[in-house]
Amino acid sequence: MRTYFPNLTVLALVVLVVGCDQSGSSDGDADNNGKPVVYATNYPLAYFAERIAGDTAAVRFPEIDGDPAFWRPSDAQVADMQGADLILTNGATYEKWAKTVSLPPKKTVDTSVSFASALIEIKDATTHSHGSEGEHSHAGTAFTTWMDFDQARQQAIAVRDALVKAMPDDKETLNANADALLADLAKLHEDMRSVTTAIGDRPLVASHPVYQYFARQYKLKIESVLWEPETVPTEADVADLKRILKDHPAAWMIWEGEPASESVGLLKGIGVESVIVDPAGNRPDQGDWLSVMKRNIDNLRAVAGRSSN
Amino acid sequence: MTIAGPVYLGCRYLWQHRWRSALVTLVVTLGLLLPAAIWLVVDLAEAHLRERADSTPLLLGAKGSSLELVFNGLYFSENDQPRIKLQDANDAAADGLGRSIPIYARYQAQGYTVVGTTVDYIDFRGLQFKKGQAFTQLGDCVVGSDVAQDLNLSPGDALVTTPERVFDLTGVFPLKMRVVGVLAPTGTPDDRAVLADLKTTWVIEGLAHGHQDATQLDDAVLEQRGENRALNASVVEYTEITDDNIASFHFHGDMKDYPITAAILIPRDPKSGVILLGRYVGEDRPLQLIRPAEQISNLFDTVFRIRALVTVLLVVVALSSFLIVGLVLLLSKRLRSAEFMSLRLIGASPGVIRFLVLFEAIAILCISVLLTCGLLVALWFATPWVLTWVV
Structure with a gap:
């Protein structure tokens, strides 16, 4: 009889731990242990905040099915944001929903405000749809700001400053963590510059218009179509691409994610190879933002290698 | 005897x-x-x-009667308070000396003033909710305790705004707002206010609106210049903001130029307050920054x-x-x-x-x-x- 007691105690502890873990993993009900709550509207900002805040704050990034740029928060999610201590937004018209929801300005930080004058305006954006996300448009300004790693650095600094302002007692920890992140971003910037210099002015084509800042910073010649990795392009899409290729003879198409094998085959048929440069706007299935960016650089080395040959 | x-x-x-x-x-x-x-x-x-004035450090508004500014900005009284731009409030707080909370108290809903502001206002005044929560979406509103009692409102009910001029056929449509919260009684003008996001009051004014997709209305086109389409009056404008049509609501022009009637300015510290006050001294300034407590004292x-x-x-x-x-x-x-x-x-x-x-x-x-x-x-x-x- 006595031998059952320890087993029951262990079982109770396991149930308690599992229960706690499950409650902690839910989006809205996470146990913050009294830590300040920081809400981020895309994954790069959430990653920067997690790196800089470390254990000093609970960083929340909602589980979004699809691209966070075309997400719209529910009432409960907006209420969650209102209750947070800090809301990190990307700015640059990334949060198209911001005009129709009520965020507290006191807690909301636009991380791209320091380079607002350098934002790229999108003209004549076409409304389109893909998958179950419904129609969307890329009108406004280009919003994949962090793909220029110098701009990513400025956004990380904005995150650091906002965190320091919100948690002045943790200033030293935050600054130390931020320095480590900024060093990683500087290394990424250098590596990207090195590989894109090797690519030079060889034309490239992007499957989606999300590489404007990337192209500007690293002096790449990129034209865009409106293709999606999981969708096989139609004949009309291929015809549009061929029209672009006449004046812009690209040998590589940059994809946001792993393209369908049929798409890769179609492209190969017209002499275009595929390479993935994932902006990682949403949380990746594996790794983190930094590892995805390193993988992007590795992927581009293939383009550079082919270019230099 | x-x-x-x-x-x-x-x-x-x-x-x-x-x-x-x-x-x-x-x-x-x-x-x-x-x-x-x-x-x-x-x-x-x-x-x-004095209690309300003392709890409001500084108030920004158009040059004119400072007392009317106080009564509009703090007590939401009906007057023709000249309007300023949202940018004016942003500029006042731009260099970190303080932060601003815009107030747009102009429109009415069934006899009560609709106060356009931000959710920061609720925090600033320390308002508590008896029922529901703060406004989260365009078209949401929070009603004061007297409004809720008088109009028998609860979260989930609707409150329709009152057009400024009943017989103005060119005026904006009344907006059917969604009540999402009821405030606990405070004994202040907030009890008799309808609080909404500033952007919602701009929808009431007609500066922002939602309508049928212009690209799908070939029959309603008056003129087409490039990507721009001028549509006739047959286009259906939405008078209620719902999950289905909220994405169609858009703002014409730059929101920073949109009107407000006042802005509460909360300086970082007393010294910042003095510096801010100094910036608005001068006859040539179209704006005035006042200490409401001083105005109430003078009164x-x-x-x-x-x-x-x-x-x-x-x-x-x-x-x-x-x-x-x-x-x-x-x-x-x-x-x-x-x-x-x-x-x-x-x-x-x-x-x-x-x-x-x-x-x-x-x-x-x-x-x-x-x-x-x-x-x-x-x-x-x-x-x-x-x-x-x-x-």
């Missing part, structure tokens, strides 16, 4: 002539009450207004002077009333000579008769004092409630 005798006779006399006694009591009560009531009401009004300095004058006049009137009452008592002594003679015949001394008259006078005075105190206590409790409706 003991004291009980004249007391009994006095009470009987007052009851026998109760209407005359009541009239005299009323005159004495009014003579005591009016000066005291004026002091009390003015003091309570000052405390009521009450004037009110206090008027109160002192009115009190002196009322005291003179009261003294006159008391003299008349005294005269009435003296005259009644002559009228009651037969009664007093009877009392003498049954053995009452002149002292007892004088005590009887004195008792009657003191009884009337005591009743008047008690009535005055009771009315002042009632006024003490009622005034704050009345003030929330008046101011």
Whole structure:
């Protein structure tokens, strides 16, 4: 009889731990242990905040099915944001929903405000749809700001400053963590510059218009179509691409994610190879933002290698 | 004869002539009450207004009557407060010396002012929710406790805005707002306010709107220039913001140029407050930045002077009333000579008769004092409630 007691105690502890873990993993009900709550509207900002805040704050990034740029928060999610201590937004018209929801300005930080004058305006954006996300448009300004790693650095600094302002007692920890992140971003910037210099002015084509800042910073010649990795392009899409290729003879198409094998085959048929440069706007299935960016650089080395040959 | 005798006779006399006694009591009560009531009401009004003004560090608005700015920005009174731009409020807080909370108190919903602001306002005023939550989406509103009680509103109900001009066919449509929260009573103008996001008030004004997809309305096209389509009036504009149509709502022009009537400015520290105030000194500035507490003080300095004058006049009137009452008592002594003679015949001394008259006078005075105190206590409790409706 006595031998059952320890087993029951262990079982109770396991149930308690599992229960706690499950409650902690839910989006809205996470146990913050009294830590300040920081809400981020895309994954790069959430990653920067997690790196800089470390254990000093609970960083929340909602589980979004699809691209966070075309997400719209529910009432409960907006209420969650209102209750947070800090809301990190990307700015640059990334949060198209911001005009129709009520965020507290006191807690909301636009991380791209320091380079607002350098934002790229999108003209004549076409409304389109893909998958179950419904129609969307890329009108406004280009919003994949962090793909220029110098701009990513400025956004990380904005995150650091906002965190320091919100948690002045943790200033030293935050600054130390931020320095480590900024060093990683500087290394990424250098590596990207090195590989894109090797690519030079060889034309490239992007499957989606999300590489404007990337192209500007690293002096790449990129034209865009409106293709999606999981969708096989139609004949009309291929015809549009061929029209672009006449004046812009690209040998590589940059994809946001792993393209369908049929798409890769179609492209190969017209002499275009595929390479993935994932902006990682949403949380990746594996790794983190930094590892995805390193993988992007590795992927581009293939383009550079082919270019230099 | 003991004291009980004249007391009994006095009470009987007052009851026998109760209407005359009541009239005299009323005159004495009014003579005591009016000066005291004026002091009390003015003091309570000052405390009521000052509390809100003291809790609002600085207020930004268009140049003009600073008092009207205070009443619009703090008490949401209906006036034609000149408008400023949202950018003006942003500029005031741009360099980190403080932060601003915009106020746009212009439109009405079923007799109550719709106050466009940000959710920071709820935090700033320390408002608590009796039911529901803060506004989260365009078209949401939070109602004060009096509004909820008067219109029987709860979260989930709708509240329709009132058009500015009923017969203006070119005016904007009334907006059907979604009530998402009811505030707990505060005893302040927030109880009688409808709080909404600033952007919602701009929708009410017609600066932002949602309508059918213009690219799908080929029959409604008046003119097409490149990507721009001018559509005729057959386009259906949405008068209610729902999950299905919220994405179609858009703002024309730059939101920074959109109007507000005031902005609460919260300086980082007292020194920042002084620097901010200094920036808005000068006749050439189209804006004014004021300390609401100072404006209320100035207002009450004037009110206090008027109160002192009115009190002196009322005291003179009261003294006159008391003299008349005294005269009435003296005259009644002559009228009651037969009664007093009877009392003498049954053995009452002149002292007892004088005590009887004195008792009657003191009884009337005591009743008047008690009535005055009771009315002042009632006024003490009622005034704050009345003030929330008046101011």
